[in-house]
Amino acid sequence: MLWHSNPAARAWRTTAAPAEVFAFHQALDGYQPTPLTAVPALAAELAVGQVLVKDESQRLGLPAFKALGAWWAIHRALQDHPRTAELIAATDGNHGRAVARMATMLGLKAHVFIPAVVSERSVEAIRSEGATVTIVDDSYDAAVVAAADAVTGNSLLIQDSAWPGYEVIPQFIVDGYSTLFREIEVEPDLVVVPMGVGSIAQAAVTHYRSGPVAPAVLGVEPASAACVTASLKAGEPVTVSTGETVMAGLNCGTPSSLAWPVLRSGLDAAVTVEETEALRAVEDLGAAGISSGASGAATLAGLRVARERLPLTSASTIVLISTEAAS
Numbered sequence: 001m002l003w004h005s006n007p008a009a010r011a012w013r014t015t016a017a018p019a020e021v022f023a024f025h026q027a028l029d030g031y032q033p034t035p036l037t038a039v040p041a042l043a044a045e046l047a048v049g050q051v052l053v054k055d056e057s058q059r060l061g062l063p064a065f066k067a068l069g070a071w072w073a074i075h076r077a078l079q080d081h082p083r084t085a086e087l088i089a090a091t092d093g094n095h096g097r098a099v100a101r102m103a104t105m106l107g108l109k110a111h112v113f114i115p116a117v118v119s120e121r122s123v124e125a126i127r128s129e130g131a132t133v134t135i136v137d138d139s140y141d142a143a144v145v146a147a148a149d150a151v152t153g154n155s156l157l158i159q160d161s162a163w164p165g166y167e168v169i170p171q172f173i174v175d176g177y178s179t180l181f182r183e184i185e186v187e188p189d190l191v192v193v194p195m196g197v198g199s200i201a202q203a204a205v206t207h208y209r210s211g212p213v214a215p216a217v218l219g220v221e222p223a224s225a226a227c228v229t230a231s232l233k234a235g236e237p238v239t240v241s242t243g244e245t246v247m248a249g250l251n252c253g254t255p256s257s258l259a260w261p262v263l264r265s266g267l268d269a270a271v272t273v274e275e276t277e278a279l280r281a282v283e284d285l286g287a288a289g290i291s292s293g294a295s296g297a298a299t300l301a302g303l304r305v306a307r308e309r310l311p312l313t314s315a316s317t318i319v320l321i322s323t324e325a326a327s
């Protein structure tokens, strides 16, 4: 297990996402806040007051939280690039599907680049949205490079990770994720988020370091794709090699350049989990009636392995962000 903690993170402050993001989502057809479900059995197991699961298994008609970021970013980016005919994205599943769905709704073309490790089922789900799919026989990082290389004059890259020179649209995506946190009306002591490139964690830290409620934020990664935790430990962004993991949405080798400074300063702790730990968490959340895929259930796995290192009491309220449905 890799573990990193930053005691100074709690006092760090930043600026909140624009208020109009929440209004945009609330005006969408089919918008509903996702449930925040108490799981008393987990509270008892972990000797805390409450464990609440923010359940993103159904969000805007898709089985993951990703449309919140992609759809706001497409809306904002098209204001700046009104002549766009095609949207391009790389994905390990959920983001690409959300981009493809919105492209079809707007009458635009979508071209989605997918690393070879992604399941045939996820690939078919993206094709079924009407997108052109290119399988990249390599990692997620390589699929992002291929997507960026495919951009031409009338196409727009909608990527949920940033790098130097490509940061405007990824920031829109992170702004879009703010809605998930704005919906949470309780005042937690700890919020646990999964980390791929760190964009959803960036949104969590931004939300909880810009308003009146300042819980600790714990980020969780697969041991086999721990780019953010490795970077935090190294004190600078590092790239790790990736292979296969059941936590497909977290299978990323390089932190987002926008997420990195925010997580370095404002993330309280990061921890890695093993495959078996994530799968057990999928089962346990399923038994509690919550459909949660391994990328989302990783939060429960991370809470379990980090429990003894966290300053929790029998009165603590914990929110787990379960980012996708079980597959």
Ligand SMILES: Cc1ncc(COP(=O)(O)O)c(C=O)c1O
Pocket: 064, 065, 066, 092, 093, 094, 095, 160, 194, 195, 196, 197, 198, 199, 200, 201, 248, 249, 250, 252, 295, 296, 323, 324
């Ligand atoms: C279900 C799920 N959870 C979590 C993540 C991680 O998000 P990020 O890459 O912003 O850290 C992803 C990213 O694809 C995902 O699909």
